[in-house]
Amino acid sequence: MMLRRLIAAIEFLTVIPLGKPTVYDPKGMIAFFPFVGIMIGTLLSMFDYAVSRLWSEPVVALLDVVILTVLTGGLHLDGLADTADGLLGHRSKEKALAIMKDSRIGVMGLLAIVCGLLIKWGGIVSLKPDRHLLLIIIPAYARSSMLFGIRYLEYGRLRSGIGRELFENRLTPQAFWGLLIPVTLSYFLGWRGIWLIIVFAGITALMLCYYHQRMGCITGDMLGAMTEVMESLLFLLASMVNAVL
Secondary structure, three states, X not given: OHHHHHHHHHHHHOOOOOOOOOOXXXXXXXXXXXXXXHHHHHHXXXXXXXXXXXXXXXXXXXXXXXXXXXXXXXXHHHHXXXXXXXXXXOOOHHHHHHHHHOOOOOHHHHHHHHHHHHHHHHHHHOOOOOHHHHHHHHHHHHHHHHHHHHHHOOEOOOOOOOOHHHHOOOOOHHHHHHHHHHHHHHHHHOHHHXXXXXXXXXXHHHHHHHHHHHOOOEOHHHHHHHHHHHHHHHHHHHHHHHHHO
């Protein structure tokens, strides 16, 4: 059962083909989101190591951003764009939800994608000490942030939406066991790991507060935006700490 839920989580968050699981358990697969992040980060670290033998650091960072996008099929970027189009403006909750459901991308969505990718590139290109461990850990933290959105905010769409099934049952504390993976790995970063945990908690709290104040709910697009913002900012802030040393 655990393997089936893991496969479901991998297929939900990535484009890696593993075959369809015989049991689709939205609630069960949520706990495996951090593990999927570790898997994505491991593939990213291996890719980074390989291409660093061929290109300079700026090009390697650019290719890292590309491979991250490819592995997820742009799922989180799509959520970021839709969320930016809906939330960044003086619109009612109903109007914002309608805009986020529209498949077309607006100016704010395009700007959010461009800025997010540039921030991520800038963070990755500046990673020096513990580069490969950070490449593994940060995607796991980013996907762990979704658990808090699912746990603490109500789903905003009553009848439809890609994330509706994730909210059918309230998450229990046991669903957060996967977060122990990036937290444990952060131990090997020393005080940088403590900094990373604090920043992760702070960004998560700020985004949940913003979503609560702005919408009073969350959607699948907003979960994707949360993941993308978390990943970009963690890379940026991790590189800031490294630059100070």
